[in-house]
Amino acid sequence: MRHVLAAAAALVATPAFAAPIGMSETEQAAPAVPPILSARERAETENRILAERLDTVIPAIMRAEGIDLWLLVAREYFEEPVVASMLDGENMHARRRTILIFHDPGEGKPVERLTVSRYGLGGLFMPAWDPAKQPDQWQAAADIIALRNPAKIAVNVSDLHQFADGMTVSQYDKFTAVLPSALRSRIVSGEGLAIRWLETRTPSEMALYPTIERTAHAVIAEAFSRKVITPGVTTAEQVQWWYRDRLLQLGLDAWFHPSIGIQRQGVKGMLEGPEVIQPGDLLWTDFGITYLRLNTDTQHLAYVLKPGETDAPTGLRQGLANSNKVQDALLRQFAVGRSGNEALARARAEAQAAGLDPSIYSHPIGLHGHGAGPSIGFWDNQNADPRGEAAIHANTAWSIELTSYAAVPEWGGQRVDFRAEENAFFDGKSVRFIDGRQTSLTLIP
Structure with a gap:
């Protein structure tokens, strides 16, 4: 019995991801779900990080704010x-x-x-x-x-x-x-204190964040596969509820109900709900989890291959490449002290000068999905907004959320919406994606 108890104690004491995943600019195509921590391991991790935050963040922000x-x-x-x-x-x-x-x-x-x-x-x-x-x-x-x-x-x-x-x-x-x-x-x-406390990311949090992001990316990869989607049979809402069930299996939480949308040649707008997924469809998902008190927020695109196809049409692939270019334009505008509104205006001007048709609506992320800190645009307001007046600070995490629109020749010049969203970290000098970004459409046979 003593040997059994000792083994059990060792199992509890050893974190499930002793070797955390590092930050990467390259996103894996179909990653495996990393091991998930037990309830006790999660609490111990959360307590350790909270103690660090109270010891380091609180004195810094109180003195910076003069309170x-x-x-x-x-x-x-x-x-x-x-x-x-x-x-x-x-x-x-x-x-x-x-x-x-x-x-x-x-x-x-x-x-x-x-x-x-x-x-x-x-x-x-x-x-x-x-x-x-x-x-x-x-x-x-x-x-x-x-x-x-x-x-x-x-x-x-x-x-x-x-x-x-x-x-x-x-x-x-x-x-x-x-x-x-x-x-x-x-x-x-205490507005300044509250925002600074919530938006600031510590080294220990950022050591965990790539594993949390990888978990979200792995679940999206499962959703955008034949494991979940059978073209001609599966509906958009069935994939949404598959997400929810999968998170229950993993013991994780979604901080919002996942979205699945369908863009189809010859059909205006986004199809959702009971619509059946068909070959030739461009799929969009918006999905986010909460794990170890940190949140993810990710939007990916997938193409359902038609019989005989081995890749998506060139126009669809170029559309995602355009959104990657808008991401790059936005990342170049991050600077300590610059307002969210100024970053928005600069990024839009650069993207438009390159012939792109952007809409930028990025936001901080961390302890909340739509986190504390200055917003960088809204989908319904591409001009300056009071919520974007505050300055960007170092050691903050961001959801680089945006879209670009493009006419797709293979779809008769139809205007298509290429939404993209990946999470990134700003250290005060540069912005790096936490677990890469999507640069090629996921293909569903």
Whole structure:
């Protein structure tokens, strides 16, 4: 029995991907699904990364934003985005009311991490409330803040960014009612802190991201194969639900319902739902998973070969090549301090000067699929947008999402939509794809 227990313990202690996949500019055509971590391994990995983020990201962003105290509030089953990202692998929800306080005492001293709640949070925050001594939780928080006398008290309120708008009216009223009047004028928006916390990717996260991306790419490769699609039989919606079932088998989550669309010669627009996939169709998929708290967002194209064909028509292959050129134009526009709106305008101008017909709608990715940070265009707005005014920062991950339109000669000059989306990392100098990008159409016999 001792030998069995020892073997089981060794199995639990060894991560399933001890040798992580490195970042690559080349995407594998039909990769295998990497080993999936157990629940315990996932929690241990998430906790390790969260501890690193709290130790390194929090001090950096508080000092960059000039904030010496940050107050976060969440309630059970009503966690605001920032607090939700700070819960350890065993605490899946806030308990009752959870109040977190970050305080930077200055002079190079460590940032205090306090929790004003009845429950600890995996040892990552120091408990700072004894209900037996002070039954009023809000008064306890106010006393902690008053003792530290901060110059600025940041709370998460923002009309523009949902990620930074976690403080509800009821909780704000309770807080300000007990806060000394001299401190109320020091309350400021924590918008910058919330965005920077969520958008920043750490080295440990980026060491994991290629494996997570490879997992998503492998599932897409399965979906775009004869394993799943029988031309003339399989419908678009059957492939959508196959994705969902496959993720259940793997123990993974989709952060949105997968999409499958069909473009067909002689048919305008995108066919979906109960439409049967036929030889000669150009297929499009949009698929994303959440794993180890990181998200993927990928769009690929596939061509269903007609009898006797060995490759897709030249016009379809050129259409994907055009979208790759738009991707290149966008990647060249990433620069620290440049706004999302400026990157959009520059990339569009370069692509149009090359004779392309682009639409760019890229966004940050990471702890959320449509992540915190400046947007670079929207599918329904190719001009400057308030959500794209903020600056691009280093150490951020991006979903390079866009399309280009082209007339396909083999389809009688029909205008076809060549959508592409791959995830990438910006280190402050260059943008690299996390697990490559699609440069050739997937072929389905």
